[in-house]
């Protein structure tokens with residue numbers, strides 16, 4: 394079976410993890426801050442807080458921004474459920490902004506229209522979480538302009554996007570947002586097995602996310618609220634969690650950072666080859682905005698209305714090609730239907746879902762494998 398995505402692990406990665414296993418620290422050692430520094434250097438963000446998943450990163454990001462009961466958080470319905478769940482963890486209410494039907498990314502016009510209504514009703518969101526689907530940046534300049542006009546915070550869910558850029562700014566630089574989040578799950582651009590990071594340019598937000606990552610506990614002598622009792626003493630200042638990243642994970646992530654640009658270049662080249670192979674058939678692709686460079690996490694085709702997506706999906710799988718669908722709209726999940734969302738609430742998202750098909754795309758995809766994917770799909774079209 395040709396998978397739709399797969400990690401790329403080399404001897405350097407293995408050596409980096411083994412070195413940690415032989416060292417004194419398996420957690421809370423020097424590798425996590427080294428990985429955080431590498432993320433800052435790469436993205437240009439001032440602070441990075443590494444945690445055990447992007448889901449945890451989204452949670453501590455919401456907490457740091459003060460999301461709580463009574464608040465609204467808006468995100469995209471075309472995403473992994475974690476982008477919405479983070480708000481529910483904080484006791485807030487979730488709502489969705491419809492996507493652009495050709496990109497699957499949050500539509501700035503739909504956002505503006507929804508903000509107008511919310512303003513009139515006095516229920517503006519505290520945070521909006523745009524998701525860079527496929528690694529293609531949302532129109533962040535437009536979303537940032539709305540953020541300052543209507544006064545909400547922005548968390549970029551850049552789980553798909555490390556290595557990409559928008560208007561010359563790296564995703565994760567937080568040029569257009571308060572916080573950005575990356576995922577290092579094995580199918581994403583680089584991996585730490587499980588892991589995530591939140592970047593920000595705000596020292597206070599970074600400190601809060603660092604606190605929530607580890608039980609709300611600080612050992613910083615300058616921050617103690619009571620007299621220091623001695624070297625064993627620490628204080629809990631907030632209700633935090635154990636969301637720490639291990640040293641093995643950080644060492645793997647750090648080692649993978651060395652090949653990030655190579656991975657992104659390989660993904661872009663494969664994407665170009667897919668585009669070229671279907672020009673004569675006029676196949677519609679989900680593509681990045683003009684002023685963006687994508688990390689190309691996903692290669693998504695939008696199949697024409699006349700074709701049976703399920704039949705094509707099954708035929709590809711039968712041929713040993715693990716195509717996928719990203720994503721079943723979050724508002725149609727039974728859990729979210731119980732919260733009051735219904736079919737037809739976000740028509741562009743539902744249209745996108747019905748037509749999208751993700752093809753295999755990962756740096757180790759061979760020429761032969763890609764030819765097989767192309768030939769099989771061409772036959773079916």
Ligand SMILES: *Cc1c(COP(=O)(O)O)cnc(C)c1O
Pocket residue numbers: 445446447448449472473475476524550552553575576577578587588589
């Ligand atoms: C993968 C993913 C997440 C969650 O990442 P984890 O590291 O697995 O927690 C969140 N949002 C999006 C868009 C994702 O693709």
